[in-house]
Amino acid sequence: MLLxxxxxxxxxxIYAQIADRVRFAVASGALRPGELVPSVxxxxxxxxxxxxxxxxxxxxxxxxxxxxxxxxxxxxxxVEAPERCQxxxxxFVRDRLRAAIDDARRSGxxxxxxxxxxxxxxxxxxxxxxxxxxxx
Amino acid sequence: MTQQGAAIRIVQLAKRFRxxxxxDGLSLDVPEGAVFGLLGENxxxxxxxxxxxxxxxxxxxxxxxxxxxxxxxxGLAVRRRVGYVPEVPALYDWMTPAEIGWFAAGFHAExxxxxxxxxxxxxxxxxxxxxxxxxKIKMLSKGMRAKVSLSLALAGDPGLLILDEPTSGLDxxxxxxxxxxxxxxxxSGRTVLLSSHxxxxxxxxASHVALMHGGKLLLAEPLDQLRSQTFLLAITFGxxxxxxxxxxxxxxxxIDAADAPRQAHWLVRARDRAACExxxxxxxxxxxxIEVPTLEDIYLGYMRSRRPTPSGPPSEVHVA
Numbered sequence: 352m353l354l355x356x357x358x359x360x361x362x363x364x365i366y367a368q369i370a371d372r373v374r375f376a377v378a379s380g381a382l383r384p385g386e387l388v389p390s391v392x393x394x395x396x397x398x399x400x401x402x403x404x405x406x407x408x409x410x411x412x413x414x415x416x417x418x419x420x421x422x423x424x425x426x427x428x429x430v431e432a433p434e435r436c437q438x439x440x441x442x443f444v445r446d447r448l449r450a451a452i453d454d455a456r457r458s459g460x461x462x463x464x465x466x467x468x469x470x471x472x473x474x475x476x477x478x479x480x481x482x483x484x485x486x487x
Numbered sequence: 488m489t490q491q492g493a494a495i496r497i498v499q500l501a502k503r504f505r506x507x508x509x510x511d512g513l514s515l516d517v518p519e520g521a522v523f524g525l526l527g528e529n530x531x532x533x534x535x536x537x538x539x540x541x542x543x544x545x546x547x548x549x550x551x552x553x554x555x556x557x558x559x560x561x562g563l564a565v566r567r568r569v570g571y572v573p574e575v576p577a578l579y580d581w582m583t584p585a586e587i588g589w590f591a592a593g594f595h596a597e598x599x600x601x602x603x604x605x606x607x608x609x610x611x612x613x614x615x616x617x618x619x620x621x622x623k624i625k626m627l628s629k630g631m632r633a634k635v636s637l638s639l640a641l642a643g644d645p646g647l648l649i650l651d652e653p654t655s656g657l658d659x660x661x662x663x664x665x666x667x668x669x670x671x672x673x674x675s676g677r678t679v680l681l682s683s684h685x686x687x688x689x690x691x692x693a694s695h696v697a698l699m700h701g702g703k704l705l706l707a708e709p710l711d712q713l714r715s716q717t718f719l720l721a722i723t724f725g726x727x728x729x730x731x732x733x734x735x736x737x738x739x740x741x742i743d744a745a746d747a748p749r750q751a752h753w754l755v756r757a758r759d760r761a762a763c764e765x766x767x768x769x770x771x772x773x774x775x776x777i778e779v780p781t782l783e784d785i786y787l788g789y790m791r792s793r794r795p796t797p798s799g800p801p802s803e804v805h806v807a
Binding site (some may be wrong): 363364365391392395396398399400401402403457 | 522663666667670671673674675691692693694711714715774779
């Protein structure tokens with residue numbers, strides 16, 4: 352079964368986090384076109400969130416054409432989804448970096464210092480070798 | 488969400504104990520299918536309200552309906568149809584879980600499958616919770632007793648589950664299992680009323696929240712709406728003579744204000760984020776950050792409710 356987690360330290364609405372986790376799972380190939388996402392009840396129980404919250408995330412993904420209702424069985428990933436989810440991933444990383452850069456500027460760092468921290472952290476995360484994304 | 492009716496309706500409820508007002512003109516609807524988080528400090532009137540809903544206490548004034556029944560006249564019928572988990576479970580502790588399940592089944596002949604159905608659902612639940620069926624309840628841990636209490640409440644297949652601080656003092660694992668059961672129940676369209684101090688948990692599972700203070704209702708609304716229309720404004724001013732509250736002409740309502748010499752933190756209700764941008768135009772503003780508060784921030788803000796009058800010079804310096 353697909354395992355989705357919420358992002359620690361992400362203070363956006365939970366439905367938006369869930370929608371992003373599904374997008375990342377698709378972008379990383381953990382969820383492929385034609386595969387079914389967990390049912391609303393199943394995912395609500397797994398994440399311990401209100402079922403309406405999961406339903407809302409799924410509605411958003413359906414409206415974006417990433418998920419499609421399969422008669423009688425559930426929601427499946429569309430053929431177009433992988434490509435679209437790649438760009439969603441870019442947008443997510445861009446927003447997170449942007450927020451971090453805003454914080455850095457407010458704390459009074461200048462661009463060269465911010466850049467140095469970015470490169471240091473990039474190297475460190477490479478050593479850790481963690482691949483972020485949907486885990487299956 | 489199904490919005491066709493209210494699982495609980497409370498109209499102008501009042502209850503006093505020897506001159507102390509516990510509940511003071513409370514009116515509240517819990518929609519069918521909601522996971523409704525009832526918040527408030529100890530002594531806010533939450534437990535009194537729940538006991539009136541269950542027909543365990545007679546109100547001094549006001550009306551209540553629970554699943555269409557009047558608890559003050561049909562208390563027994565209400566208690567048969569509602570699953571109730573109190574903070575301190577009242578269990579016969581000389582019995583084993585299996586015995587108490589059999590015993591309770593005798594009072595639940597009306598549910599699906601009658602008493603037999605109740606007992607078999609109870610046995611499934613205690614198996615799912617990995618409870619030892621044949622150990623006396625007095626030998627069980629606090630977490631295990633809480634799970635026995637939850638199993639008794641769920642075995643009746645209730646349309647409404649009422650939990651009063653069910654997980655206070657329990658470990659993370661047990662709290663998680665309680666939450667999973669609540670989510671599962673909500674997923675099948677049942678209604679849950681949860682009184683809790685675990686704000687982060689309520690924030691995850693609730694569809695609606697209500698906040699009580701001194702026996703009165705401060706707010707009751709869908710959690711989505713509360714979170715999308717409440718903002719924390721962190722404002723830095725150029726000098727010390729800045730407004731201590733949003734001026735009246737701004738499209739926002741102040742919940743709580745904290746003040747420092749050149750800074751203000753205002754927790755406000757506003758239509759949306761764009762409406763909050765109006766504070767940038769205030770004289771002397773250097774920077775504004777608009778943040779989305781957590782349920783805990785919102786709760787604390789309503790509890791503190793520091794609302795200086797917007798006009799006039801800053802008189803007092805609050806420590807944030």
